[in-house]
Amino acid sequence: MDWHELPSSARGVVLGVGLALFIGWLTQAAGPALVVLYSCTALGLLVDGVRLWFVWTRVCAWCATRISPFTRNRFFTPEIKPGFWFCSLRCYTEWHRRFHVERKMLNVQFEGNPFENVPSEPGAVRQT
Numbered sequence: 001m002d003w004h005e006l007p008s009s010a011r012g013v014v015l016g017v018g019l020a021l022f023i024g025w026l027t028q029a030a031g032p033a034l035v036v037l038y039s040c041t042a043l044g045l046l047v048d049g050v051r052l053w054f055v056w057t058r059v060c061a062w063c064a065t066r067i068s069p070f071t072r073n074r075f076f077t078p079e080i081k082p083g084f085w086f087c088s089l090r091c092y093t094e095w096h097r098r099f100h101v102e103r104k105m106l107n108v109q110f111e112g113n114p115f116e117n118v119p120s121e122p123g124a125v126r127q128t
Helices: 008-027 030-056 089-110
Strands: none
Touching: 008 030
């Protein structure tokens, strides 16, 4: 396991022990060494907590607010990819309405044809 693959709390402890030993050797006192050890450990735990928060929470697919698993409303319908989370039923209905209205408009506009008709003959007029 490489150094960057370790959790930040483990890296903080290792770095804190190394710095504490060095500072303890320089000052010949335990007080500053323990302060450095505790502060590096606390900083590592804080970074792990922030990382866990951003992994544990998701963003609403409509309004982009951050949602925790305790406050989420996740809807399992066939047309939604399983990774979409919505913070409220209003966000879900707005997303659902916009998704289906835009798809219907594209189908009406292009009537099942591709977005650009490329003429097969060299001198033909291009239809858009």
